[in-house]
Amino acid sequence: MQRIDLLVVGAGSAGLVAARTAAGLGARVTLVERGRPGGDCLWTGCVPSKAFLAAAAAAHAARSSERFGVHADVRVDLDAVLAHVRRAQDRIAPVDSVEALRADGVDVRTGTARFTGPGRAEVDGVALRFRRAVLATGADPVVPDLPGLAGALTSDTVWGHAGPLRSLVVLGAGPVGCELAQGFARLGTAVTLVEANDRVLPGEDPDASARLGAALRRDGVDLRLGTPVTAVDGGDVVLDDGTRLPADRVLVALGRRPAVAGLGLDALGVALDDTGHVAVDDRLRTSAPGVFAAGDVVGAVPPGGAAPFTHVAGVHGSVAATNALLAPLRRVHHAAYPRVTYTEPEVAHVGLTAAEAGPGARERVLEHAHVDRAVAEDATEGVTRVVLDARGRVLGATIVAPRAAEMLTELTALVARRGRLRDLAGVVHPYPGWGDGVWNAALAELGDSLSTPMTRLLARTVVRARRLGRP
Numbered sequence: 001m002q003r004i005d006l007l008v009v010g011a012g013s014a015g016l017v018a019a020r021t022a023a024g025l026g027a028r029v030t031l032v033e034r035g036r037p038g039g040d041c042l043w044t045g046c047v048p049s050k051a052f053l054a055a056a057a058a059a060h061a062a063r064s065s066e067r068f069g070v071h072a073d074v075r076v077d078l079d080a081v082l083a084h085v086r087r088a089q090d091r092i093a094p095v096d097s098v099e100a101l102r103a104d105g106v107d108v109r110t111g112t113a114r115f116t117g118p119g120r121a122e123v124d125g126v127a128l129r130f131r132r133a134v135l136a137t138g139a140d141p142v143v144p145d146l147p148g149l150a151g152a153l154t155s156d157t158v159w160g161h162a163g164p165l166r167s168l169v170v171l172g173a174g175p176v177g178c179e180l181a182q183g184f185a186r187l188g189t190a191v192t193l194v195e196a197n198d199r200v201l202p203g204e205d206p207d208a209s210a211r212l213g214a215a216l217r218r219d220g221v222d223l224r225l226g227t228p229v230t231a232v233d234g235g236d237v238v239l240d241d242g243t244r245l246p247a248d249r250v251l252v253a254l255g256r257r258p259a260v261a262g263l264g265l266d267a268l269g270v271a272l273d274d275t276g277h278v279a280v281d282d283r284l285r286t287s288a289p290g291v292f293a294a295g296d297v298v299g300a301v302p303p304g305g306a307a308p309f310t311h312v313a314g315v316h317g318s319v320a321a322t323n324a325l326l327a328p329l330r331r332v333h334h335a336a337y338p339r340v341t342y343t344e345p346e347v348a349h350v351g352l353t354a355a356e357a358g359p360g361a362r363e364r365v366l367e368h369a370h371v372d373r374a375v376a377e378d379a380t381e382g383v384t385r386v387v388l389d390a391r392g393r394v395l396g397a398t399i400v401a402p403r404a405a406e407m408l409t410e411l412t413a414l415v416a417r418r419g420r421l422r423d424l425a426g427v428v429h430p431y432p433g434w435g436d437g438v439w440n441a442a443l444a445e446l447g448d449s450l451s452t453p454m455t456r457l458l459a460r461t462v463v464r465a466r467r468l469g470r471p
């Protein structure tokens with residue numbers, strides 16, 4: 001039996017990039033996928049959720065257009081919305097298809113992979129031998145073992161919903177819960193969002209949570225914060241304070257767990273961390289020689305935390321494949337990777353929050369009431385918060401705004417390169433773009449750094465001297 005140079009398990013964002021990278025390096029690569037190539041991002045995650053939110057944004061824009069002097073009647077057909085979601089998926093699917101992968105030089109096997117020992121695996125009973133491997137099996141939604149929760153929707157199943165949906169209780173106000181709660185509310189469903197913590201997006205800056213919470217309430221979402229769910233009983237969601245919330249359907253968005261069950265990691269000698277993810281170092285090496293891991297199956301990579309996002313999975317796939325096949329020289333940098341929750345407003349974050357940065361850090365805060373584009377679009381509730389060290393270098397940033405994802409990118413570059421915020425002041429931004437939020441913060445930073453008693457005295461002296469020197 002011929003040994004494969006690289007065996008990649010899982011054809012999601014991480015595995016697809018790993019397999020294509022390996023093929024590009026001239027390796028004999030086999031990619032095993034038990035479902036359809038494309039993984040969570042294409043079939044159950046980013047693509048359907050963003051297509052869904054686009055429809056929700058259209059409904060909201062039409063409904064709230066009166067303030068611009070535009071009058072519209074809005075009627076939502078949820079089946080047609082979900083048909084739009086499927087069309088978006090169908091348009092992207094060919095890029096990740098088995099045919100496209102084979103054309104790129106990847107040997108694709110459809111089936112469930114299981115490791116049987118070092119260098120050995122089987123796919124639905126067919127044995128394979130390999131030199132190196134990349135584990136890219138992703139994660140699945142967590143459905144806690146609470147009474148009555150078994151039939152609830154998850155982010156895996158909600159896209160198959162048919163017919164109207166009058167009321168929905170969403171459990172968990174992380175990124176999945178907030179995005180889907182807002183989407184359904186804007187499309188006319190009566191949504192209640194239940195969160196055990198006392199704020200939505202508990203992992204984000206508290207001010208960002210407060211602003212998003214207010215935006216969700218404006219969309220009509222009934223927020224129940226600080227109240228864990230304990231059961232679903234006869235169609236009612238029961239909270240720990242005894243409240244009963246009737247709902248046509250319940251959507252569970254209580255986190256995701258790594259997909260490692262039945263993979264045979266013991267036989268391979270791969271250790272898990274204390275959260276059950278595959279433990280890796282910053283070169284994505286697992287505890288087993290020659291075995292790497294990439295994407296959501298990986299947990300925290302110190303000094304950063306976990307980064308279960310598509311853009312990170314892609315970077316992981318590339319790093320894992322080159323490290324496996326060439327030499328383990330490339331590192332991942334979780335502490336500098338951005339994340340965005342695509343609600344409206346978007347909540348975008350990179351690096352450290354003020355609380356994480358500690359007492360030596362300071363914040364530069366720019367309210368978007370001072371961003372002319374935000375005023376023009378009547379969307380001034382946002383903010384740009386930049387966390388700086390004593391020398392003015394950017395340690396982190398959080399932006400709440402309709403275009404926060406795009407606004408964050410230049411601050412991400414500064415976090416990655418340890419640059420100063422004031423360095424952006426000399427970079428001219430087009431007016432009136434959303435980028436003015438970041439630019440105005442940089443200009444304010446530069447202005448403050450130049451405005452010392454000494455520089456003010458110097459400027460006044462020069463101006464006076466010139467005045468006196470004139471005829």
Ligand SMILES: Cc1cc2nc3c(=O)[nH]c(=O)nc-3n(C[C@H](O)[C@H](O)[C@H](O)COP(=O)(O)OP(=O)(O)OC[C@H]3O[C@@H](n4cnc5c(N)ncnc54)[C@H](O)[C@@H]3O)c2cc1C
Pocket residue numbers: 009010011012013014015032033034035036037038039040041042044045046047049050111112113114136137138139155176259262263294295296297308309310311312313342
């Ligand atoms: C609702 C939702 C919205 C999201 N939105 C965003 C977003 O806007 N932006 C963003 O960056 N991220 C988003 N994410 C997260 C993103 O989808 C994931 O981080 C990303 O898809 C992870 O890719 P992956 O390759 O690690 O895993 P996956 O995409 O889960 O791929 C793993 C693959 O492995 C296969 N597999 C598992 N076990 C085996 C086995 N034993 N044998 C063979 N095949 C196996 C699975 O079938 C699957 O196809 C979202 C997630 C959700 C749930």
Ligand SMILES: NC(=O)c1ccc[n+]([C@@H]2O[C@H](COP(=O)([O-])OP(=O)(O)OC[C@H]3O[C@@H](n4cnc5c(N)ncnc54)[C@H](O)[C@@H]3O)[C@@H](O)[C@H]2O)c1
Pocket residue numbers: 171172173174175176177179194195196197201202227228229230253254255256307308309339340341342
């Ligand atoms: N835009 C994006 O990038 C995007 C969008 C969606 C999902 N994702 C990814 O998917 C992952 C999973 O997202 P998620 O939102 O499902 O999980 P999460 O872990 O981020 O949030 C789950 C929420 O449920 C709450 N919770 C837990 N137990 C509870 C209980 N009994 N009752 C009420 N609330 C409870 C938690 O406090 C938490 O706020 C995220 O980490 C993210 O990486 C990313």
